[in-house]
Amino acid sequence: MLRLSTLISPLTALGRGTTFIVQEMGRIAMFFLRSFALIFYRPFQINKTMQQIYFVGAKSVFVICLTGAFTGMVLGLQGYYTLVKFGSTGFLGAAVALTLIRELGPVLTAIMVTGRAGSAMAAEVGIMRISEEIDALETMDINPIRFLVSPKLAAALISMPLLTALFDVVGILGGYLTGSVLLGISPGVYFMRIETSVIMDDVTGGFVKSVVFAAVIVTICCFQGYFTHTRADGFGAKGVSISTTSAVVISCVLILITDYVLTSFLL
């Protein structure tokens, strides 16, 4: 009997773990679908959405510009010293622009937004949960998901492509700064290569990614905060801190996984 149970217990644990993950994925998917559908529930929450656009979008502009500029600059440097070995420094503009537009722009923007706005969303919703504010909304017959999550989701879906575009543009200018101004590549060649190599599909692909990442960030961060009270590993303030950490870690990991999946479909 003992031997049998020893053999079975790892399988049981594996089964439980798998079931939990599948259930959790289902719950997250349902949470996203409800939040998304409730964006279109009348009356539209225009004021709340605008406030969230200001919080997620406008307030992220500085940090996006900063990261975009340095990412572009470092790409310019690295790209130049790699291309110079092959005597093709003229392709620097294309290399910087394609890397940014296809990959780094959407991914780094999403990671910066997760750190800046996603963590705040998880903490805000988590605190509202533990202080019974979400219960209070339910007793007032106000749908908490519509009231709290839908405006954030709508705002992220609008803001993220714009922030990604900003990141790309600033990054390209950063590449120009190192490639042309510091290392002497002709500005005309730099921008001409961008114009000839970047096609609309690259831009569309980058934007598709940014929209998907927006959905991932808001869904994961709000989900973690919303179900803070059901955590077995922490209650109260500790529960909120664990939820916030989980929200950021899961979002970042999912951004990278989703990025790979999307890239494989888009290429």
Next chain:
Amino acid sequence: MREPLIQFKNVYKRFGENHVLNGTDLSIYKGEITTIIGKSGGGKSVLLKHIIGLLEQDSGTILFEGRSVSDMNKAEKKALKRKCSYMFQGTALFDSLTIYENIALPLKETTSLSDSEINRRVREKMEQLDLHEIDEKYPSQLSGGMKKRVALARALITDPEIVLFDEPTTGLDPIRKKAVHRMISDYQQKFGFTGVVISHDIPDIFNISQRVAMLNDGRVLFEGSQDELAMASDPAIKEFIQGMEIRHEKIDCIPSLAEKGKLTGEQAFALPGQTGFSIILLHLDNLNEITLSQGPGASKAILNSFVTKAHDCIRGTDSCFFYGQDGILILLPGLARDSAEIMCDRLISMINIGDILEKAPISNFCLFASASFAEAGSGNRPEEIIADSEFKQSKKYKLSFCK
């Protein structure tokens, strides 16, 4: 026979291994205020959350106007929720919204009223609840009592048919407490809502409620009117009510003593028709040692336990009050001083000090108590009687406890 508006039938609810509701049966009638009393952590809030649908029972039935809530469709449940309002124990105000926005929120989100109409209603409620010049403040900038009143304003802003109050007066001063009780009562009379109140304000809360239910270990131990509660013979009910009354008398007794020259002893101690009485003033002399070593909570628990035990040992007509930080005042109507001393000896011998100190993490401790006595005739003033006993030689007792 009247049909209950809300009825709990054999409702069970547990969280993990913690069985909170154990076959709860309760009836709430339309247009009445039902007060739910019971020990803290006994499932009163959980019961209330079942009414509004925040929690769902594991088994059993909750009926609304004779229909099972579980069998209702989404629209019917929504309609039921719209009839109810809930005032949370911890207020549950939105920290990021101003006070005005907090109160206006249910109207803004669930009605199509114009901004001017919402503004008028919010101002009216704020005025009625004495909430002045705090519109633009945030909940964190208010005192606990004021937050309670804001939560109350938010609960009543939609003029609900059923209002659930989860400890509406906890943390309020006595004047505000009475004001909130009066307001609940006035509103109830004016709008005729059905109220369910969880409260520990015994007996004040009984003045505004038509029915009382006592929840103990997840079951409704008593359900009926206040008079029926007073007649109840169940020891658990008596213990709870008496325990509460001791605390209440502690508050009422001392101010009445302070009204020097206005009241006689009989009037102050509410003994109409008594020709004389004796008092025992019992001090736990070295209780401060427990305070220093274990903290004030431990000494308070010992004093509470001592008073409860003393209360069990005295006669039905006697009364027991807290007196100062370490004292107990026992009032013995119709008893002479000598008899009071005999009574005190008997009381001390009956008290098992082991039970009292059981919860305090101490060993080999001797609790010293000293008792002084006084006899009062008709017309003596309370402060004179107590001063008389304090200046007289006291009788010392030593209550040893070893473990």
